[in-house]
Amino acid sequence: IxxxxxxxxxxxxxxxxxxxxxxxxxxxxxxxxxxxxxxxxxxxxxxxxxxxxxxxxxxxxxxxxxxxxxxxxxxxxxxxxxxxxxxxxxxxxxxxxxxxxxxxxxxLAAFRDVRVDAARAEAWAGSGATLGEVYYAVGAASRALAFPAGICPTVGVGGHLSGGGFGTLMRRYGLAADNVLDAVLVDADGRLLNRTTMGEDLFWAIRGGGGESFGVVLSWKLRLVPVPPTVTVFTVRRSRNQSASDLITKWQVIAPALPRDLILRVVVQNQHARFEALFLGRCSRLLDHMGAHFPDLGVTRADCEEISWIRSAVYFAFYSSSKPLELLLDRSGETGRFVKAKSDYVQEPIPLHVWERTWSWLEKPEAGLLILDPYGGRMASISPSATPFPHRKGNLYNLQYYSYWVENGTAALGKRMGWVRGLYKEMEPYVSKNPRTGYVNYRDLDLGTNEVEGNVTSYAKGRIWGEKYFKGNFERLAAVKAVVDPDDFFRNEQSIPPLPAAN
Ligand code: FDA
Structure with missing residues (x-):
């Protein structure tokens, strides 16, 4: 060496x-x-x-x-x-x-061009563009178009689309990766390929199989989706002593079954739950849905804000729709933080007594927060093998355990990591099993890391973490890897290993 x-x-x-x-x-x-x-x-x-x-x-x-x-x-x-x-x-x-x-x-920060063709409802976006830059360009081109992807505007297109990508439009239009039409990729031999020249297997793998494993995606052709000129948002906060546990317990079955034009997510933090909604329509219709499906939440006209879709992107990112749209272009965002996250898929509602118990976790000084993103709608009607992302029908919601802190040092690190890991352990009986699944874009090295045997990543060891993210799609991902990068050049702690010839 x-x-x-x-x-x-x-x-x-x-x-x-x-x-x-x-x-x-x-x-x-x-x-x-x-x-x-x-x-x-x-x-x-x-x-x-x-x-x-x-x-x-x-x-x-x-x-x-x-x-x-x-x-x-x-x-x-x-x-x-x-x-x-x-x-x-x-x-x-x-x-x-x-x-x-x-x-x-x-x-790839310089690969950040976003070119929108509103007439065709398509766009090309560089991998180094942020979601905020994509949303801004789409919103500037048309009030009737949007792109379904994540909430945080500084997230990069490259990693996000590589791992799936979900946000407030997923119940209507699925993942960001479900809306990719073409891509330009540098493969392990340094060749520049597009969908036609890379072939459908590799094109399947890069839309959700996780970043890094198959090559370097330089840009993506996106399908833009129709949205009405006016959408409605609301955020209602219910505290622990305003029966938040009861509402969350009910929410678990109600939210995944709501009409697909409506998403109602929950952020649980401190001693309250924040119910955040986007509806692709006007307030009066939204109130009809809430009255019919979830009257206990008590949403009223005063909670509604009628705005454009691009303003809703600002609303979810910055908790206010009146901030300048240009904030979506700010690439700096929240830096200077230490972060640990883990995720689960919930397939049966978690009982009320468990939610009651969770408040004591959220009371601790080192507590983080929980983010509950409901699936159902379009997410449930896409086949689990259509892309590498397998968490479709049968999943009520994604549960994210998230902690960030600014204090340096091992004491803070130990406490914060301990909180995330401890609550995750406690939730084990109530979440998906065999395997306990997670979302690859919420990368979690606790699930397992690769081991290299000879000079190639072990498939047998990789399955330990890989089937948690990809279930039955892991083997197909490994088969693609064996064809496009048999020497395992593109490799990291959780990259897809090549499928050994005997399998
Ligand atoms: P980054 O550049 O770190 O890349 C992530 C992985 O992909 C790495 O392994 C990298 O090597 C690889 N990679 C990156 N670019 C590539 C390329 N062009 N070609 C091949 N491989 C590439 N997710 C979600 O679904 N919905 C959400 O709302 C949010 N919100 C959110 C908020 C915040 C604050 C964070 C930190 C994260 C999220 N996420 C999320 C998760 C996010 O989708 C995930 O972290 C993405 O992988 C980030 O993509 P970046 O390009 O920013 O990451």
């Missing part, structure tokens, strides 16, 4: 020879390396001093730069970690758990 400095020189020299301008390649010796590395780090747990650092960051500006990064990486034993928005909960786009791994970060 060549020392890191030798590998760096050879890799950087190869990039220069391939025409990548040196100003786009930062090594630890470069003055702007640290700033570029931290530019989209969303979890300080993986930016601590002493964490393994990339030997170079390539801020690609053209497809040829990404192709050269892959080719030079393979030639010189430097792995490539692709970073779009940097929101990976376990930092896999910029950090490695293996101190011996030699890797470069391929930063």
């Amino acid at each position: 060549a020392p890191a400095s030798g590998a760096t020189d050879a890799f950087v020299g190869c990039l220069a020879a391939a025409g990548v301008p040196p100003r786009l390649v930062q090594t630890p010796a470069s003055p702007s390396y640290a700033a570029l590395l931290l530019s989209s780090v969303r979890n300080l747990r993986y930016a601590a001093p002493g964490a393994p650092r990339p030997l170079a960051i390539v801020a690609a500006a053209e497809p040829a730069h990404a192709q050269a990064t892959v080719r030079c990486g393979r030639r010189h034993g430097v792995r490539v970690r692709t970073r779009s928005g940097g929101h990976d909960y376990e930092g896999l786009s910029y950090a490695s758990l293996d101190p011996r791994e030699r890797f470069a970060v391929l930063d």
